[in-house]
Amino acid sequence: MKGWMGKFRALTLFGSLALILSGCGQENLSALIPKGYGAEKSLDLIILTAVIMLFVLIIVMILYVTVLVRFRKKKGQKDFIPKQVEGNKTLETIWTVIPIVLLIIIAVPTVTATFDLADQSEASKSLNVEVTGNQYWWHFNYEGEEIQTSQDLYIPTGERVYLNMKSSDVIHSFWVPAISGKMDVNPENENTMFIEAYEEGVYYGKCAELCGPSHALMDFKIIAVSPEEFDQWVEDMKNVDPEAVAEGETAQQGQALFQESNCMGCHAIGSSPVQVGPNLTNFGERTQVAGILDYNKENLISWIMDPESIKPGNKMTGKYPDLSEEEASKIADYLMQLKPSSITPEDAGK
């Protein structure tokens, strides 16, 4: 009875664990549902190594159980020390050669993929984006285009986009599991990688290197749209008029407050080298505030009034005059109007 209960418990435990873990596979945030070149290569290698390891596990378990059953002490048998054998040349050779062969089977495709993913030969003919990791947000500078965005990286589908990556402070790691593998960004040197998305979509990214108290909140997105939509987006972003007057009385007051309250010292609207805080040119087209909150006015007001309670240790806290809720609301009205492009995450199917 007791043994049966134990088995039942184990089964329930593993069953519910499997059920809970199956919830982890969020479609746009899973290396196991690849939607890009690098992620597809990685999954191929994951499957290859998993199959080989499973094969080794099964063989070892068969040998182990066979030995346990065949050579166990039988009923009535006396204690004795079996004949000692060692140095069997054939056996020694077999169990040295098999692992070597298995390792070669894993190593050849792994090394090939590593070189393939590091290929930069087409970089000068393609779209290049300078990526900067900052505590706790990402900045994207489209080289040669005078376009900067933060949090959302727009790319065309079916094309390789080359990323030249660094950090402005500590080490971060750029990881969009459904599109590609991870790449560290360092303050001292530039790392490079390319990404290619097969399908339109909004793909979620995470910082994969512990970088401070809000490391887990350093989320971002790749927004992959068709090449035609991407060209349109570039066109729209280039034609932004940063001075454009907001529509409606409260938004206009918000615009004035934005200019008076030190916000412009860190946040650019339009193309600008300013990089202390996220570029807000297309803030009205975001699907989240600060990369993590649902995009709505209430959350935006909370962020403007008290960013510390949302992202501890962020670099905005305390650097501007205190604002009343009314003032924050007016600024929110203004920022939510910043919609320079007809191409938005909705076009990518979000």
Ligand code: HEC
């Ligand atoms: C000292 C520089 C600095 C000042 C001044 C500043 N901010 Fe920020 N702001 C930042 C940084 C840095 C972030 C990114 C925080 C993070 O995500 O860790 C940020 C984030 C934001 C975001 C979220 C952006 C996004 O991409 O989702 C908004 C909105 C914002 N700030 C509005 C304002 C407003 C409004 C003011 C003025 C009242 C202001 N900021 C003043 C540095 C600053």
Ligand SMILES: [Cu+2]
């Ligand atoms: Cu980070």
